[in-house]
Amino acid sequence: MRVVVTGMGIVCSIASTVPSFTRALRAGRCGIGPVPDPGDGGPRLAALVKGFRFRDAVAARHRLPEETRRSALRAASRSPRPLQMDLVAAMQAFEQAGLHEAKADPERMGLVVAGHNLSSGYAHDLHPKYEDNPAHLPARFALHFMDTDRVGTLSQVFGIRGEGYTVGGASASGNVGLINAARLVESGAVDVCLVVGAMTDLSPMEKRGLATLGAVAGVEEPHKARCRPFDEDHEGFVPGQGAGCVVLESARSAAARGVTTLAELCGYDLKLDANSLPDPREEGEAKVMVNAMANAGVGARDIDYVNAHATATPSGDLAELAALRRALGDSFGRPWVNSTKGLVGHCMCAAGVVEAIATVVQMRGGFVHPNLNLRHPINDDCRLAPGRLRDADIRYALSNSFGFGGFNTCIVLGRER
């Protein structure tokens, strides 16, 4: 069964909608900037969402029925901001998929929220209140601290009554969600599935922990630091705020509803690496790329573009390019390769969904976005996108996501066949 993309939505540091995301990718806009020194040795750079106002963002979805907008405000006006961003991204995707007009059977609609440990920042912010007087914790805390609150709230707003849950795979969570949703559609469990790359609200303690492992950029000299995927001076990732939503659907359902198909999810693979560490491994990464291409029925020479996981950690970038060489063989230098994380930072659990959206946007727009801060490439054979926009005819693309603990994933996206 063919699985297609019929809707997309995004809120991140460089865009508040998919059209503005498209413009920002073309322009190579960077959402990364300095943040106040937390004083704990944690990261001093981040790609933050600025100027987000939930009420305005809901009002902007004026093509949706008023009842949906009212329901969103009722359900989430007092929810933590990360949930509000997830909901706004999902409203955009729901609208683009035309689910408010050509409706799907509520029991044939699924909802997969990709991510885990999503609300630690929220819990951290409430801790002083708890220390002061536990009785004054908001009653909603018991709902809001759970990742599944995103599932419950979004299902209520959209009236989704089919299968739904959260799935996790560290930084690969987004792709884990897309793959799970594709399986729900392929198995016939649902006709339509919203996949939400959930905004990950890291607490200062967690960010400090990542810095301890040497994974983040800009701890020592933030004024010099950048996110530099594939550059010899790469020094780690920059945390990014972002939420994305993709509507996956069977081709039959999309045709029956008469909606436009944006792209096809042609294939995928997800394999564990039997490895609890944060260490990326070439062999396991290559394996999922090879298997995903086989699953899609395409060969290495068919791939025109790779949206790399490329967080800008030295070990990660090197392992990924070695894996790409192994997976693509003689075609290694053929496809364009770039990293969206150079523009929006590492959106953690949402990254896979954000990057799937970036891939579809570039495929449909016929371009590859710049690799920012790439001055001295770590590899001369790979066709790394330069620091400026390039036209590109993309028929098939890979989008990689790898996570601490050995989560290796790759999806193949294609223009509709």
Add this chain to the structure above:
Amino acid sequence: MTDAQIFETVKQNVLKVLPDLRPGDVTTEGTLTDLGANSVDRADVVTMSMEDLGLTVPVSEFQEVHDIRSLVDLLARHA
């Protein structure tokens, strides 16, 4: 702290939790349920009002609350 002050605090929190209401909708005669509050909304009004008033009321005592007047009375006993 007067009952009127406590009611005003409760009323403001009801309006925060249920922003579609008009201020005149909230009276001591009514119940939160009739105003459209669900179980968590009602609990939110309670915790927010306790915080604003600087009070701590044991959770078990809220079982006796059946309308806005009895909520105000309970908070007043602990003030």
